[in-house]
Amino acid sequence: MPQHELILLKNMMQPGYTGSLADYEKTGGYQALRNTLGKIAPPDVTAMVRKSGLRGRGGAGFPTGVKWGFLPKDYQGPRYLCCNADESEPGTFKDRQLMERDPHQVLEGIVLACYAIGAETAYIYIRGEMVLGSKILEQAIGEARVAGYIGKNILGTGINADVWVHRGAGAYICGEETALLESLEGKRGLPRVKPPFPATHGLYNKPTVVNNVETLANLPHIINRGPEWFAAIGSPPKSTGTRVFCVSGHVKRPGNYEIPMGMTVRELVYEHAGGMRSDKPMKAFIPGGASAPFLTPAHLDVKLDFEHVAAAGSMLGSGGVTVMEEGTSIVWAALRLMEFFYHESCGKCSPCREGSSWLVQTLRRILARRGRMEDLETLSDLCKNIAGRTVCAFGDAAVAPIQSTLKHWRQEYVDLINEAEVANLIRLEPAGRH
Amino acid sequence: MLKDKYGKEIEEILSRYPVKRSALIPLLYVAQRDQGYVTESAMHEIAHLLKLTPPQVYETITFYTMFNLKPMGKFHIQVCKSLMCALVGSDTVIEWIKAKLRIAPGESTADGLFSLSVVECLAACGTAPMMQINDDYYEQLTENKLDRILADLRSIGTSPLKSGPFMWPEPLNVER
Numbered sequence: 001m002p003q004h005e006l007i008l009l010k011n012m013m014q015p016g017y018t019g020s021l022a023d024y025e026k027t028g029g030y031q032a033l034r035n036t037l038g039k040i041a042p043p044d045v046t047a048m049v050r051k052s053g054l055r056g057r058g059g060a061g062f063p064t065g066v067k068w069g070f071l072p073k074d075y076q077g078p079r080y081l082c083c084n085a086d087e088s089e090p091g092t093f094k095d096r097q098l099m100e101r102d103p104h105q106v107l108e109g110i111v112l113a114c115y116a117i118g119a120e121t122a123y124i125y126i127r128g129e130m131v132l133g134s135k136i137l138e139q140a141i142g143e144a145r146v147a148g149y150i151g152k153n154i155l156g157t158g159i160n161a162d163v164w165v166h167r168g169a170g171a172y173i174c175g176e177e178t179a180l181l182e183s184l185e186g187k188r189g190l191p192r193v194k195p196p197f198p199a200t201h202g203l204y205n206k207p208t209v210v211n212n213v214e215t216l217a218n219l220p221h222i223i224n225r226g227p228e229w230f231a232a233i234g235s236p237p238k239s240t241g242t243r244v245f246c247v248s249g250h251v252k253r254p255g256n257y258e259i260p261m262g263m264t265v266r267e268l269v270y271e272h273a274g275g276m277r278s279d280k281p282m283k284a285f286i287p288g289g290a291s292a293p294f295l296t297p298a299h300l301d302v303k304l305d306f307e308h309v310a311a312a313g314s315m316l317g318s319g320g321v322t323v324m325e326e327g328t329s330i331v332w333a334a335l336r337l338m339e340f341f342y343h344e345s346c347g348k349c350s351p352c353r354e355g356s357s358w359l360v361q362t363l364r365r366i367l368a369r370r371g372r373m374e375d376l377e378t379l380s381d382l383c384k385n386i387a388g389r390t391v392c393a394f395g396d397a398a399v400a401p402i403q404s405t406l407k408h409w410r411q412e413y414v415d416l417i418n419e420a421e422v423a424n425l426i427r428l429e430p431a432g433r434h
Numbered sequence: 435m436l437k438d439k440y441g442k443e444i445e446e447i448l449s450r451y452p453v454k455r456s457a458l459i460p461l462l463y464v465a466q467r468d469q470g471y472v473t474e475s476a477m478h479e480i481a482h483l484l485k486l487t488p489p490q491v492y493e494t495i496t497f498y499t500m501f502n503l504k505p506m507g508k509f510h511i512q513v514c515k516s517l518m519c520a521l522v523g524s525d526t527v528i529e530w531i532k533a534k535l536r537i538a539p540g541e542s543t544a545d546g547l548f549s550l551s552v553v554e555c556l557a558a559c560g561t562a563p564m565m566q567i568n569d570d571y572y573e574q575l576t577e578n579k580l581d582r583i584l585a586d587l588r589s590i591g592t593s594p595l596k597s598g599p600f601m602w603p604e605p606l607n608v609e610r
Contacts, residue, residue, distance in 0.1 A: 013605045078452070090516045090555040093600070100599035121452075128500045129556050131569035136599060164450045169459050169498030172554070186458035186484070188497040204453055248518040248559035255560040255603040290517070290555075320559065322518050336517040340554050346497075 007221050007233075007242050008214065009258045012101040019136070021143040024104035030149055032223035033108055037115055038157035040223075045116040049219065052227035053240035058084055058175070058212030059289065059318045060393070061306050068117050070199035071207045080203040081119040082184065082210045083110055085126040085133070086168050086175040089289035090340055091320025094244040094256050095213035099126070099133045102217075103140035107163060109216030111150060112223060114161040117209050121162050125180050128169040137165050172344035176392045177210040179346065190348045191392035214244060235262030239305030243319045247273040250280070250325040261305040261316075265295075268304060269323055280325040284408070288317025290337050291397030293404030294330075314404070330409040331416055334401040335363040341398035349390040355382050356398055363402070371417040379406060436479055440464050444483070454484045458494055462501055471502035499553070507542040507549035509587050512566045515552050518559035527563045527575050528552060534584065547588070560602050570596035 011017050011027050024030070036045060050065025071079060083106070087095040099106055110122050126134050141163050144150040152160050166184055168174050174183045178192035181203050202208020218241060222230045231240045239261040245268055248254045252274030259268060265287065269275065276282055282297050287304065293314040295302070302312045309316045324333060342356040359382055365371050383399035390396075406413065437444060447460045458480065465476035472495060481491045495501045502510075511531060515524050532538060535548050542549040558564040561573035572583055572595060579595060586593035 012601060015605065019599065087557045088555060091518050091559050093557045093559055093561075096557050096600050097602070101601050127557065128498070129566060132571070132597070132599065166450075166456075167459065167463065169462070170500035171498055183459070184456060185453065186455035186494060188494055246560055248562065249521045253603055254562075256601075320518075322521070322559070324521060328521065333517055333521075336515075336520050340516050343554050 004242075004260055006258050008098060008102075008105070008217050008244055009256070011105065012097070017101075019100075019102050019104065019140070021104055021140070021147060024102065028224070029104055029220075030108055030147075032220035033111055033149060034155060036112060036223055037154060037159050042116050042118060045112065045223070048227045049116070049222060052222045052230040053237060054215065054218055054222060054230065055239070055306065056212055057214035057218075057243065057319065059089065059291065061316060064211060064215055067199070067211075068113075068209055070197065071117055071209065072200055075207055078121065078204075078206050079117055079119040080206055080208040081110065081114050081117060081122040082177075082180060082203065082208060083122060083124040083216055084175060084177065084180060084210050084212045085124050085130075086180060087130075087213070087318075088127055088172040088175050088344075089291060089318040089320055090337065091246060091248055091286060091289045091322045092318040093246050093248075094319060096130060096133055097256050098213050098217050098244070099130075100136050103137050104144065105217045105220065106137075106213055107140055107144055107150065109219035110163055111154065111161050112219045113209065113211060113216055115159060117207075119209070120160045121164070123164050123166045123184055123203075125166050125168060125174070125184055127174075128167045131167075134165050134167050141165065171346070172340075173346040173392075173394060176394065179392070180210060181208065188346070190346050191394070193391055234260040235303060235305035235308075238307055239316075243304070243316075245304065246318075246320045247323065248320065249285075249323040250277050250282075250328075251275065251323050252277050259304070262303045262308075264301050264303055265321070266300040268321060269300075273323075276323070276325055278325065280327055282323060283326045283328055284324045284330060284333070284405075286314075286320070286322040287312075288315050289320035290340060291315070291393075291400055292317045292320075293400045294333075294408060295404075296408050313407075329367075330405045330412050331363060331367055334405045335360065335367060337401040338363055338398070341394070345394065345398070349395065351386045351389045352395045352398060355386040358382055359399070359402060366413060366416050366420070369416065369420040369423050371413075371420050373414075373417055375417065376406070376410070376413055436461075436465055436468065436476060437483065439468065448483075455486060455490075458484060458486070458491065459498070462491075462495055466501060469505075470508075471505050508547050509567050510549045510551065512551045512553045512556070514554065514556045514558070514562070514564055514566075516555040516559075518555065519562040519564060522562045524563040527565065527580065530577055530580055534580075548584075558597075558600075561597075561600075567593075567596075571600075573597055 046068045054064045055061045171189045173179045174189040176191045179189040183189040198208040234240045242258050244258045257272040299312050342360045345352050345356045347353045383403050386395045387399050461480045465472045477491045481488045539552040563575045564573040583593045
């Protein structure tokens with residue numbers, strides 16, 4: 001296996017590492033905080049993060065430093081940081097590991113981000129199902145509070161930053177940043193129309209930054225070792241650093257693997273995840289969570305960074321790599337994902353609310369051998385009328401599995417429909433000939 | 435009344451937010467913990483506490499799948515059926531549970547012990563197939579493991595097979 005340095009998973013890979021404050025401090029934890037608060041001006045911290053090239057690890061991949069830079073500089077009232085820990089993208093399970101195994105790494109990142117953007121309150125919006133994760137975080141916050149890393153007058157610098165854990169309650173859409181804010185305000189998690197963006201009108205209409213868990217966990221390392229060090233890792237200049245890729249599906253060793261961006265899918269799947277689980281070859285894979293279009297084995301040498309995956313017609317998204325072996329029904333797989341999107345559509349925009357149910361019905365019909373050739377046109381047509389016509393990116397995500405499988409495996413749809421015609425059509429001669 | 439029983443906790447929750455309504459979901463969790471589901475009177479009380487109208491509480495609670503509006507079994511089994519779990523056998527797990535407990539998704543056993551739900555992705559795709567029972571995750575399920583979990587729950591009310599702090603693969607696996 002190729003050797004490379006782990007950044008985010010390094011601590012937890014050490015035998016006996018518990019993620020306690022004492023353990024974290026032993027590995028140099030909270031040094032970044034000590035060296036930053038009151039010593040580096042907040043705008044300079046933002047500049048460092050911008051220079052590092054760090055991009056959001058939640059899905060959209062927006063440059064973190066640039067996002068911070070959008071906050072109004074002269075605004076006097078409160079600002080907020082929200083840590084997006086609503087990890088719900090099917091295929092993704094990295095934030096759970098980062099929070100449960102090394103919570104202080106995340107917390108240090110949160111306090112650093114608070115300092116950089118001038119927020120005195122941060123909320124960790126964690127998905128409701130992760131009860132254990134929320135308990136671990138709360139305990140870690142308690143430890144950090146006692147040690148003076150969180151709360152009022154941090155390390156005697158006069159800087160305040162309080163951190164609270166807020167559990168969601170089972171809605172995928174709350175990972176969308178404005179839906180997250182609505183949910184945090186105690187409402188239904190319906191995404192907001194943008195603009196205005198959260199940078200100016202976020203939580204309680206105040207300037208707000210929403211960052212993913214993995215994004216924030218990178219911050220202490222960027223501060224400690226410098227933005228130049230970080231910017232040289234991975235696939236510079238646009239995809240710097242490592243990613244924790246979550247491999248699932250038909251592989252020998254599914255799980256979380258931290259690798260520098262720019263490694264190929266082939267290396268990730270065949271070297272790290274041990275290759276296919278049986279002698280069946282790979283049929284398809286999804287490179288970045290359920291929202292990312294399917295790719296084929298012809299794309300195995302695509303580099304796992306933002307540009308190359310996008311150029312191949314998919315997206316790096318949340319880093320959830322799902323592998324399917326030969327013999328998996330592609331139409332069935334697309335249906336499973338479509339059922340997810342149908343279940344999770346928040347219902348705000350008609351194209352997504354109505355269209356997602358029509359897509360599920362059409363796919364079920366085809367799979368039940370009751371499809372017609374026109375259904376292929378119906379599917380494409382529905383997809384076109386959902387993507388780009390909704391308030392948030394959910395609409396585009398929901399049609400990705402269908403559009404991409406129609407593109408690469410159209411024949412499978414056609415075969416199922418042909419079976420339907422053979423099985424179900426009673427062909428009658430035109431009347432009058434008998 | 436929740437306020438009499440959990441006064442201190444409620445006060446602590448309210449202190450975290452500058453706007454009261456933000457405490458709605460946390461308070462609904464308190465109510466659900468108390469009865470196993472959120473009762474109508476709890477919704478009224480929470481509305482009163484947060485200076486909301488009861489419909490405002492109801493519109494929020496009905497958006498989120500984790501709140502129960504009717505009594506549930508003592509152990510609420512939720513099996514993930516999303517693609518990543520389905521690829522490695524979650525449908526079989528659901529069939530096992532249906533056969534062993536003789537209930538369909540959405541139903542509870544007659545003794546009130548188990549309820550079964552089939553749900554979407556719970557972020558444990560690398561250790562699929564998986565299920566959540568009340569607050570705990572159970573991963574890498576096999577029929578044998580499932581039998582042991584159900585037996586544990588019946589006898590001692592919890593199971594040592596539940597997941598601890600998550601990491602997969604374990605360091606040893608990575609070193610090979």
